[in-house]
Amino acid sequence: MELFLQRLVDGLSEGSVYALIALGLVIIYRGTGHLNFSQGEMALFCAYAVYQFGEWGIPIGIAVILGMGVGFVLGATAEVVLVRPIAKKSPFAVFIVTIGLFQLLNWLDGSIWGGQQLPNTGVGSKQLQFPSLFPNKPEDFVTVFGADIKIQSLGVIVLELVISALLFLVFNHTRLGLAMRAVASNAESSKLVGIRTSTVLMASWGIAAAIGALGGVVFAGINTNVNLGLMFTVFIYASAAATLGGFDSPVGAVVGGLSIGVIQNMAAGYVEEWVGQEMKVGVALLVIVAVLLVKPSGLFGTAKVERV
């Protein structure tokens, strides 16, 4: 029971990071139909930025908010400067551009902070001590039903839920949210009702990157370090989470992210001799394949309905 609880909380807190990155993927996909391959690297860049703010003596709380600001500017700029001009010519090319952006950001991180080692793998890159957003000393835990639950893990989960709730409110109860949903549904009609679609898309990329930034910061905090390879596997899991939940569903991204975190940790823990730490990725992917066979649009994704 204690082990189960610990694994559950560990899974949920890891899953929260996947969920934050997946939320960013979903917001961009809904707006423009693009998969932003650089979502994880944008988050990593912001995590490095937060590390830098910390070095300059800025308290972690403020540094994180500044980091999200960096994320917003980074995402919005990428949309205006790179994605928009290219999307007009070829939607498919946008995918390639985001891969390029992925490489560019990682290289940039490396040349500023990481010491130019193998990009994306983190091998040989400098491990920088990262400040944690939550108390993470060995004695910072609470005992629930005999299980020692880290306060940091609980903090990450709560943070993720708060962000999701805020997003839900923005989506469903604000003018910007209505505009974002309208643009996702029908871009041309959005213009006809007066929505400035270019502003909405810019804001979508900005918001996505800002939320991703938070994911990056939290994950660096859990690992207590930041290095060049930090976000690569997270991005893979987040893509898997978005696929599992349904690529057009924010709720799906959260549920998908949390599920993958939990499945991984349970599988690695309980079927250790079969799965173990190395193979836990495979288990998560198997579950996804099984779900998609039954429900191709993901758990919460909408199959397009259109009556003609």
Next chain:
Amino acid sequence: MSLLRVQGLTAGYGPVTVLHGIDLEVNEGEIVVMLGANGAGKTTTMRAISGTIARQGTIEFDGRNIQKVGPEVIVRGGMAQVPQGRGTFPELTVEDNLHAGAYVRRDGSGNVAADIQKWLGVFPRLAERRHQRAGSLSGGEQQMLAIARALMSRPKLLMCDEPSLGLAPLITQELFRILERLNQDDGLSVLLVEQNANLAMHIATRVYLLETGRIVATGTGAELSADDAIRKAYLGF
């Protein structure tokens, strides 16, 4: 008096020019109908006026030149368009579609809510389905939703591109009755594109006849029906 004045309008798609200098006018309180066969350029004219595609020529709306302005700005000046093929937001509920229609309004959520009630009263079928997603409505219901959504912006001029397309005759008649009533009661000006000439002629103050990107005849419905050549060629009776 003249709400919309178009002069020498040319537009097209890429290298293909579809409109070769259109002149037309809609005065306040008029229902102006544009008739023409498939490919005459009716939809292109509508899209050129609303700013959805690039165009040359003079387009004056409510005293301002809007030739260089995009659709998201034009709608703020009081021109609403119902595009061909309805153009609703299929993933949004009926109510959210109407909210989106009021996007440009700044007169408070109370007034918007009151307008939603008003249009749900005019289109009772929509009221029954207010929480349903627009994509699940029937063709006629979607057309009504598209019109209601356009009206939510409180336009001076409503532009409708073939609202009768794919609708049963009874529903088309109902739709035209509603348009006529809005024109008479609220003073709404309407620019209507139609292939269904007989029905449209009945409610038209004036009619333009479009052929391969040019206006070939204009007059009141009665005048055009009286011209034998035009009647045979375009009206089919």
